[in-house]
Amino acid sequence: MDISPRHLRADYRRGALKPSDVAAHVLSRLADADQSGVWISTAEPESVMATARALDARLGEMDRLPLYGLVFSVKDCIDVAGEQTTSACPEFAYVAKETSPVVADAIAAGAIYVGKTNMDQFATGLVGVRSPYGVARNPHNPDYIPGGSSSGAAVSVATGTSSFAFGTDTGGSGRVPASYCGVTGFKPSPGAFSQRGMVYACRSFDTISLYTREPGDGYNVYRVLARRDPADSFSPAEFPGWAEQTPPSRPFKLATPRSDQLKFFGNAETEKLFGDALRRLRRLDLPVDPVDFSPFSSINDLMFFGPFLAERDVSVGAFLDAHPDAGVKIVRDLVLGSRKFSAADAYRAFYAVKDAQRGLRDFWTVHDALVVPTVGTVLSIADVTRDPLTANFNNGYYTNYANPLGLAAIAVPNGITAADVPYGVTFLAPAGRERLLADLACTFMEAAPEP
Amino acid sequence: MDISPRHLRADYRRGALKPSDVAAHVLSRLADADQSGVWISTAEPESVMATARALDARLGEMDRLPLYGLVFSVKDCIDVAGEQTTSACPEFAYVAKETSPVVADAIAAGAIYVGKTNMDQFATGLVGVRSPYGVARNPHNPDYIPGGSSSGAAVSVATGTSSFAFGTDTGGSGRVPASYCGVTGFKPSPGAFSQRGMVYACRSFDTISLYTREPGDGYNVYRVLARRDPADSFSPAEFPGWAEQTPPSRPFKLATPRSDQLKFFGNAETEKLFGDALRRLRRLDLPVDPVDFSPFSSINDLMFFGPFLAERDVSVGAFLDAHPDAGVKIVRDLVLGSRKFSAADAYRAFYAVKDAQRGLRDFWTVHDALVVPTVGTVLSIADVTRDPLTANFNNGYYTNYANPLGLAAIAVPNGITAADVPYGVTFLAPAGRERLLADLACTFMEAAPEP
Helix, strand or coil, rough: CCHHHHHHHHHHHHCCCCCHHHHHHHHCCCCCCHHCEEEEEEEEEEHHHHHHHHHCCHHHHCCCCCCCCCCEEECCCCCCCCCEEEECHHCCCCCCCCCCCHHHHHHHEEEEEEEEEHHHHHHHHCCCCCCCCCCCCCCCEEEEEEECCCCCHHHHHHHHHHHEEEEEEECCCCCHHHHCCCCCECCCCCCCCCCEEEECCCCCEEEEEEECCCHHHHHHHHHHHHCCCCCCCCCCCCCCCCCCCCCCCCCCCCEEEEEEHHCCCHHHHHHHHHHHHHHHHHHHHCCEEEEECCCHHHHHHHHHHHCCCHHHHHHHHHHHHCCCCCCHEEEEEEHHHHHEEEEHHHHHHHHHHHHHHHHHHHHHHHHHEEECCCCCCCHHHHHHHHHHHHHHHHHCCCCCCCCCCEEEEEEEEEEEEECEEEEEEEEEECCCHHHHHHHHHHHHCCCCCCC | CCCCCHHHHHHHHCCCHHHHHHHHHHHHHHHCCCHHHCCCEEECHHHHHHHHHHHHCCHHHHCCCCCCCEEEEEECCCCCCCEEEEEHHHHHHHEEECCCCHHHHHHHCCCCCEECCCCCHHHHHCCCCCCCCCCCCCCCCEEECCCCCCHHHHHHHHCEEEEEEEEECCCCCCCCCHHHHCEEECCCCCCCCCCEEEECCCCCCEEEEEEEEHHHHHHHHHHCCCCCHHHHHHCCCCCCCCCCCCCCCCCCCCCEEHHHHHCCCCHHHHHHHHHHHHHHHHHCCCEEECCCHHHHHHCHHHHHHHCCCCHHHHHHHHHHHCCCCCCCHHHHHHHHHHHHHHHHHHHHHHHHHEEEEEEHHHHHCCCCEEEECCCCCCEEHHHHHHHHHHHHHCCCCCCCCCCCCCEEEEEEEEEECCCCCEEEEEEEEECCCHHHHHHHHHHHHHCCCCC
């Protein structure tokens, strides 16, 4: 059963399906083999069915319920009232009192919550193997990682147990799993979605994100949920209307890193696949200019090797101190290791980000969007076990800088490796160009891949 | 000779004075007793006179030279090309290659540079006694401090050797000396003036500021100089037109700290003077509501006792390390003492500021401006010698929070103590209400004090 938003809405509208059919189908799937490692907890089936049946009776209201009958999962660092939030650390678990405003808005718009998904613990990782709840099985090749940190979210969409999924994105967690699982990751610019009701990684620029199969669906869900939250200190004082955008006018001017700055970490196959993507764009009359990538990549070191890590300490350091046996070792070491960074280091990082933003102002007046590989290479579980820090860092080369620089991004499938692992591309642009990013991604996806 | 902007322009226009008359007058005054401790360096007299005579010949261009013939001083942490910048530390001195854009704009608008003024070293202090160049003599009572850190700037205006003076303001340096010297301190909101070409205290929210005698003159000079600087990473991406504002409409809704949150540090005289200010406002049909001051004052501890200090370390810490004998001890200890703060502390401070800003959004929709004493009490040099840290902290109770919270402020005279020391009030409001602040300050100043 194709439960992606566009298909479901069409099926509901013509009476081919009811929300309770879809809910029953998804519930019946949750113990299947392809769901291995995907869920940390699932909603009470009776409650899911009751919600679905109530929606069955509201078919006439579909037009004012833009997410009517869509089944969704929630990454387990985001709160759903009455459910446990673990952030993939059982000792950290608490029962949430309130539902995150973004999730609450989805429910109010007619969507059906089914469960909480697995993740790299405390959203600290881009690999999807840093969880005591196991590894969400890569739906294409189980020897490969699903990508992280929003691993379960991406797999739940890829395997058809979620119409859309809530992930989060700090340094790439809303995009890397999209590449590994062959789905769309839509990462709003920081501030477009409320940050309340989540376990922060880096509160300065964390954003809740969306997984869907199709980029158009990602953008449509985004439009429903993007709004100002007056109770969120990081929500903009005035919402600049990022959700309602007119179609951008052609021709688009795209940029991509200069070839000497592209990194595939020795993988000729992914290098060729990205070349194919650029050729596909040219064929679509979307030429791509090679540009200097260093203003973007200069921010990367701050994310998993620099003072940005200390934001994770503010979020969960006191818990880790109080629970010396809790936490995946590599996550624990990264978070507590941030204590070597001084306040001066944090301010230097802040200035570096401001300087990079300024340095890119002219870039963004010339270019509509940046297109990059979502990840440089595809990593197996064995690769990550062998050298977990390098693997993680490499996975973030094209993703880490986006949130500090205030960019929105959409990650979509591009090709498949010989090992049957999907490999994606990402389009990025400043806040306010989400519609343009979605249009680009849809145009890219609708065209046939290179032969 | 009254060299304040309004008077000078009138005198120039009717031919009663020429810029060279004023320049000669000011140059003749620089060695007078009342200039003791005011100047760290002064411009070459020949150069000042040449500039002034060139302006004499351009009288017909007055209308397009809004600062025509005004003589100004520059706090010695701001660069003037070819002049030394010391930041009140002789070992730190360098000859500036470029003039700060704000100063360059003033010169291009017809103003005449005369010299660099004394200050608390590295702008680290609110007292004006932390300088190896001595204490800028308080023009009203030399036993009292001039206030800091922009001590020389305020004294140069108070003693008539500058039509306006450039100070800087991080935690109150652009306002505290206004109170002690009986002049106006106009502190733009961070971002209104370029930050380039200065020795930073806290680069995140430092702002160059203005001293004048009259508040109207401060606002008029501000309007000439406020603009976006594309080369400054902390300048807003789009300049929101802070400089051009329509007259605000009455009635104004003013707020002041609840009486239990007002602090006069045991000084009944200043307490009464501030009460007089509130009565004067009421008499002017400008009633003042007592409000909870804690959202503002909660930020104060971060400034001279918290991680904000580490921004000063980023600015001058490497110099202090390399020069173990340089620096006023209390300044050195404060800057290097900041190394006890971790990156996590800096992020906690950042969140606290964001939370306070959010917490105040409703406040600013209800209230037009906040009125506070500029300082709680007036301190003698002996007071500060006795307990320098407490004295400094007390001087910042009503000033520290303004820049982190993004506020503009105007500090104006209110009354005089029995010891003949001026005592001021400050009006504060968010960026975009500078005109309102100036109107309030002018209205306040034009009314007779309480009997």
